[in-house]
Amino acid sequence: MAESARIVVLVEGISDQIALETVAVRQRRDLGAEGIVIVPMGGAHAVARFLLRFGPKGADVVVVGMCDAGEEEHFRLGLEAAGMGAPRSRTEMEQLGFFVCVEDLEAELIRASGQVMIEALLESQGDLGAFRTLQKQPAWREEGFEAQMHRWLRAGARRHLRYANLLVLSLHLDQMPRPLEAVLATTVALTREPGSL
Secondary structure (H helix, E strand, O other), X not given: OHHHOOEEEEEOOHHHHHHHHHHHHHOOOOHHHXXXXXXXXXXXXXXXXXXXXXXXXXXXXXXXXXXXXXXXXXXXXXXXXXXXXXXXXXXXXXXXXXXXXXXXXXXXXXXXXXXXXXXXXXXXXXXXXXXXXXXXXXXXXXXXXXXXXXXXXHHOOOHHXXXXXXXXXXXXXXXXXXXXXXXXXXXXXHHHOOOOO
């Protein structure tokens, strides 16, 4: 149960949870044993409710998180409503343990992976033909690779969930997108900081 965790990591959706848990496994971490629970909220509009539930006005668990750039303002307002601070900049959000994906997790993973690696991964998964079909569509023909890939990932009902795992597995640990690495590094710092939990 999340209320009994030592640290709760709030994320917008299941793909964020999958990516973070996959990075943690690759770092040889056992989040459960560390008392860390990653909680997908079903969208950033719910963040105030979750911060009130887990933060100092609720279960009083240590809470950190990750969001998309488009949802940053929801997180700032939610943190203030929950009595956890009033961040006015991204730097101030990070000081509170909340990190922003630019523009979202998929975009971060696409940039970190690069076209050559992604196309090789798509081929290994039998998906390169489907991606090429999207690239040939009139609406996407003139778009850049990153925009095409972002659209392709979101076009399938569960495709972005599967590739959240596959892309993280394909990257070297030192290539991980900063928000993924930073939120997990913050949980390490919090578990080691005397009196933080």
